[in-house]
Amino acid sequence: MSQGSPSKTAPLCGRVFYQYVTKDGKRIRIRGMCPEDKEQLINFYEKLSLETIYTRFFSIIKYFEPYVERLVKSTGCVIVAEDLDTGEIVGVAEAIPEGDKAEAGIVVLESYQGKGIGKMMAKAMNRALYERGIKVVVGYIMPGNVKALKLVKSLGGRPVKYYESMVLVEIPIRPPDEG
Numbered sequence: 001m002s003q004g005s006p007s008k009t010a011p012l013c014g015r016v017f018y019q020y021v022t023k024d025g026k027r028i029r030i031r032g033m034c035p036e037d038k039e040q041l042i043n044f045y046e047k048l049s050l051e052t053i054y055t056r057f058f059s060i061i062k063y064f065e066p067y068v069e070r071l072v073k074s075t076g077c078v079i080v081a082e083d084l085d086t087g088e089i090v091g092v093a094e095a096i097p098e099g100d101k102a103e104a105g106i107v108v109l110e111s112y113q114g115k116g117i118g119k120m121m122a123k124a125m126n127r128a129l130y131e132r133g134i135k136v137v138v139g140y141i142m143p144g145n146v147k148a149l150k151l152v153k154s155l156g157g158r159p160v161k162y163y164e165s166m167v168l169v170e171i172p173i174r175p176p177d178e179g
């Protein structure tokens, strides 16, 4: 099994974490991002609503090419969810390791939210980060973001600091067998 070199760009490319069917019949593959995903990733981000973009990035981004350019060249962990019937990318989770910590962000296309895809990407990310020796993941979430806060809680994480418009959360990285 490839564990992804920390110095290589797109280190999780070629790695399939999960392939399954959602309760409503969508065939989903959770896999490492590859440089060849660039155009698909731009399409994905450009399809998101302004509200989802703001919830993920805390700002409105309209032109995603520079962001995706950095993402595909990143040596961090980037995981995508792909709808196998349409070939579309429908979710992205990314984490930038620094020492034994990593800062992460995650987003799922609105029409695919609430189907467990965020959770499966987060589980895959836990596995990838565990293999890189990461002990804890941090992230920023809006205080009213129920889905994201539930996701954090279900992964064993918790809010650790409240700011005016965001909450800092921490999630411990567990051995993959512990779920």
Ligand SMILES: CC(C)(COP(=O)(O)OP(=O)(O)OC[C@H]1O[C@@H](n2cnc3c(N)ncnc32)[C@H](O)[C@@H]1OP(=O)(O)O)[C@@H](O)C(=O)NCCC(=O)NCCS
Pocket (backbone or CB within 6 Å): 052, 055, 056, 104, 105, 106, 107, 108, 109, 112, 113, 114, 115, 116, 117, 118, 119, 120, 139, 140, 141, 142, 145, 146, 147, 148, 150, 151, 154
């Ligand atoms: C947060 C986000 C990534 C979660 O992904 P998702 O695929 O929608 O979430 P899942 O279906 O895996 O569910 C995650 C948790 O939210 C809960 N949930 C899902 N939809 C919900 C809804 N409409 N209302 C309340 N809770 C909901 C699920 O029950 C699950 O909790 P559980 O594990 O305790 O059962 C996704 O909603 C999203 O992209 N939001 C916008 C961007 C964002 O907020 N990113 C986080 C900050 S970086």
